[in-house]
Amino acid sequence: MNLSIDSETQKRIDGVRKLGESQIRPVGLEADRLGRPTPADHPFFDLLLEIGMGRSRWVGEEPAEDSDTAGPRVGNSRNMLCISEEMSYWDRGVAVSFPGPGLGEPPLISMGTADQKARFLGPFLEPDRPRWGSFAMTEPGAGSDVAAIASSARKDGGDWILNGAKSFAANASRADWIVVWATVDPSLGREGHRAFVVERGTPGLGDFVVERKMGLKAYESTSFTLRDCRVPGANLIGGEEHYARRAGFKGAMRSFNATRPLVAIMAVGIGRAALDEALAFARENNLLGDARIRDRLERIRRRLRVARLLCWRAAWLADHGRPNIVEASMSKAVAPNVALEAASLGMELLGEVGGRGDHLIEKLFRDVKAMDIVEGTGQVQRIVMARHLVQLPRD
Ligand SMILES: Cc1cc2nc3c(=O)[nH]c(=O)nc-3n(C[C@H](O)[C@H](O)[C@H](O)COP(=O)(O)OP(=O)(O)OC[C@H]3O[C@@H](n4cnc5c(N)ncnc54)[C@H](O)[C@@H]3O)c2cc1C
Known part of the structure; x- marks a missing residue:
C-alpha cells in the first residue's frame, strides 16, 4: 500500500487549508451561532463552484466491459479521504453542506445504469448553479x-x-x-x-x-x-x-463500504482540530510542564494516526476492487471514538472556559458525537466485525 500523497492531491489539500481558514471555519461558526443550516443561496456555495468544487466524482463515461485496456480499476477514494479529512478539520458540518451529489453518489456509481449516471450525475460535472x-x-x-x-x-x-x-x-x-x-x-x-x-x-x-x-x-x-x-x-x-440478481441489498452495503471510511476520516479531521485547540490552550495556560498532560495529548495524536491508517487501508482496498467490509467497519468503529476522546480531553483541560459554550472545543465536542452514529453506529460496526471474525454470515 502506497502511503505517499501525490503532488496533485497535496495541492488540493493545501487549497482546502486556505479555504478552511478563510471560509469553512467562519461559515461553520456562523451556522452554529445562529443554530441553523447555511442557506442554499449563501454566496459561499457560489464561491465553491467558482473554484471547481461541488462536482461529481463520476468521470462521465463508462469503461467498455470488453475493452483491451480494462485492467484492475484503481479508484481515487484514498485521495478523497485526505481532502475530506482536511475539510472536516475546519468544519465537518460545512463539509457536508458542500454542493454535490453527496451520499447519493455511491449507489448511483455502483448500481446505476449508464443512462442514470448521465441523467443524475451528469449535471454535477460542470454545474451551472450549486446543486445537491x-x-x-x-x-x-x-x-x-x-x-x-x-x-x-x-x-x-x-x-x-x-x-x-x-x-x-x-x-x-x-x-x-x-x-x-x-x-x-x-x-x-x-x-x-x-x-x-x-x-x-x-x-x-x-x-x-x-x-x-x-x-x-x-x-x-x-x-x-x-x-x-x-x-x-x-x-x-x-x-x-x-x-x-438479488443485488439490491449488496448495492446498499457496497455503498456503505465506500462511505464508512469517508465518515471515519472526517472524525479524524475533527479529532485533529480538537487536539490542536487543546494543545494551544495548554500552551497558553502553562499546562505543558505537566508530564501527565503531555502524555494524554500525545496519546491522542498517536491514536489519530492509527485511525487514519485504518481509513486509508479501507479506501486503498476499495480503490483496488478488493473486499473491504471488515476494514471499512474497523475504521468507522475506531476513528469516531478517538475523535471523541480528543474533544473530551480538550473540554477537561479547558475546564470552565469550555463549559461557557463559546469556545471552539465545545463546538467540536457537540459536533463529534454524530460521527459515531451516522453510516452505522460504532456498536453495529463491532457486531459486523465480530460476526466476520467467527465466520458467521453477515446478519
Ligand atoms: C447527524 C446525523 C446525520 C444523518 N444523516 C443521514 C443521512 O443523510 N441519510 C440517512 O439515511 N440517515 C442519516 N442519519 C441516520 C443515521 O444513519 C441513524 O441515526 C443511524 O443509523 C442509527 O439509527 P438510529 O438513530 O435509529 O438508532 P438505533 O438503530 O435505534 O440504535 C440505537 C442504539 O442501539 C444500538 N443498537 C442498534 N442495534 C443493535 C444491535 N443489534 N445490537 C446492539 N446494539 C444495537 C445502536 O448502536 C445505538 O447505540 C443521520 C443521523 C444523524 C445523527
Missing part, C-alpha cells in the same frame, strides 16, 4: 436495522408508487434528487429493498422538516414524506434486472 443530491435510508422506525425500512414501493404500469417517511437525510430539502430506499415486500427483508431516484418537485414528495441537532448545524438533516409519490420506472437504480 441526497440519500435517504433511515426512517423514524428503522435506523441501524435497515432491513426494517417500511417505506413501500408498488409497481403501477411502468411507474412505481412510493409511500412512507424518511428522517435525517442530509441536504434533502435543497436536493435536485434524493436516493430513496423502499421495500416491495417487508416480509422479504433486505431482498425486498429497491433504490429510487426521486426528483425534486415530484408530486407526493414533501413535508420537509429540518431536524434540530446538537452539533454539525451548518448542514440540514431533514425528514420528509412520500405520499403516493409516482416515480418513473427509469428511476429505479440499476433497473429491474439488478434486483432480479
